[in-house]
Amino acid sequence: MATLSLQHIDKIYDNNVQAVFDFNLDVKDGELIVLVGPSGCGKSTTLRMVAGLEDISNGHLLLDGKDITQSPAKDRDMAMVFQNYALYGHMTVYENMAFSLTMRKEDPNVIHKKVLAAAEILNLTTQLNKKPSQLSGGQRQRVAMGRSIVRTPKVFLFDEPLSNLDAKLRGSTRREILLLHKRLKATMLYVTHDQTEALTLADRIVCMSMGHVQQIGTPLELYDTPANLFVAGFIGLPPMNFFDVDVKNGRLEGKGFAIPLDDKQKRTLKNYEGKTIVLGVRPENVVLGNDVGIKVTTNENLGMNTLVHGNIEGGSKIVGKLRGWCDYKNGDNVKVSFDRMHFFDKETTNAIRGEV
Numbered sequence: 001m002a003t004l005s006l007q008h009i010d011k012i013y014d015n016n017v018q019a020v021f022d023f024n025l026d027v028k029d030g031e032l033i034v035l036v037g038p039s040g041c042g043k044s045t046t047l048r049m050v051a052g053l054e055d056i057s058n059g060h061l062l063l064d065g066k067d068i069t070q071s072p073a074k075d076r077d078m079a080m081v082f083q084n085y086a087l088y089g090h091m092t093v094y095e096n097m098a099f100s101l102t103m104r105k106e107d108p109n110v111i112h113k114k115v116l117a118a119a120e121i122l123n124l125t126t127q128l129n130k131k132p133s134q135l136s137g138g139q140r141q142r143v144a145m146g147r148s149i150v151r152t153p154k155v156f157l158f159d160e161p162l163s164n165l166d167a168k169l170r171g172s173t174r175r176e177i178l179l180l181h182k183r184l185k186a187t188m189l190y191v192t193h194d195q196t197e198a199l200t201l202a203d204r205i206v207c208m209s210m211g212h213v214q215q216i217g218t219p220l221e222l223y224d225t226p227a228n229l230f231v232a233g234f235i236g237l238p239p240m241n242f243f244d245v246d247v248k249n250g251r252l253e254g255k256g257f258a259i260p261l262d263d264k265q266k267r268t269l270k271n272y273e274g275k276t277i278v279l280g281v282r283p284e285n286v287v288l289g290n291d292v293g294i295k296v297t298t299n300e301n302l303g304m305n306t307l308v309h310g311n312i313e314g315g316s317k318i319v320g321k322l323r324g325w326c327d328y329k330n331g332d333n334v335k336v337s338f339d340r341m342h343f344f345d346k347e348t349t350n351a352i353r354g355e356v
Contacts, residue, residue, distance in 0.1 A: 002029060004189070005065075007024060007061070009022070011056070011211075020042040021212050022213075025213075031204065033202065034202035035047065042210070047159055049061070079151050079156055082144065082161070083159055089131065093135070097118060101114065111150075118146040118150050122180070136169070144161070149184070162197065178200070195236070202219055204216060204217060205217065205218070214227060214228060226351060232280050232342060241282070244277075245276065245279045246274070247272045252341075254279065254316065255314025256312045259292070277344060277345065282340070282342075283320055285339050287322070292335070293333060293334075294335070296333075298330065299328045306321070307321055308322055308326060
């Protein structure tokens, strides 16, 4: 397929509002990169600059080593799948999928073979004579993907393709995109605000906030070793718990609790003695123990796990994802410990490396 390189990309609009700051990314051949972040973080703007739908204010975009920064969208050999499908309502599924090839005046026999091949990949063979209005949302999105597949582009671009689907369809269509990527071994850029999509689809994730890249890494790297408070709070469901704590005499002292540090943790925090840091604990790392007292407020049984919401004795809110089915009631007192802790500098918000 193709390699893609974004080098120091900026997007500055005419009113001097900057939407993307110094974006750098090298996409390997066949890699699926997911850009994730909250609404307005610049991820869709970045995708549109790659597609040629937005001008690049500064920086360079390279496709297979060739600078295409100024190339028009039609010459970039990329196919984009939009969240609203962008299908022609008066055309059949077959005609929608064949449209770009028909406009290129390709051989009808070649077009027919390509459309049938794409329809088979996407399980649309029996839908080819239907109009988009006769299809479900998931089927329409597959038609939009099929229209891209027949073009055999160098790069596939997905702009929040599942956001208009219900939860069940999102799950099934997400799996289809993953299987499509494995089958085509295609280079893909995928934009979403849904961290579940990011974690399940990506070879690597680009996490963005307010136009800036916060961290680039594998799903496990962003989940396990977040670079800063933003990434730690954005990746993971339910979100990570955060507490202000003081590092004192080999302990972390928070409101209503004190946790002893082991030798490795002491070494990690040796420069923070007497200072306040932010302690991060994922709900799944909250376990029954003896370090922190919680007064339960609500209890959500999920089957194999239970989300226990409560307040620490000092007033801080906490969510624990405990194993098994728990029957805690509002007002129950529970003792817990943290089997993994993350530390963050309170001023810079960056991770203090060496957390365990």
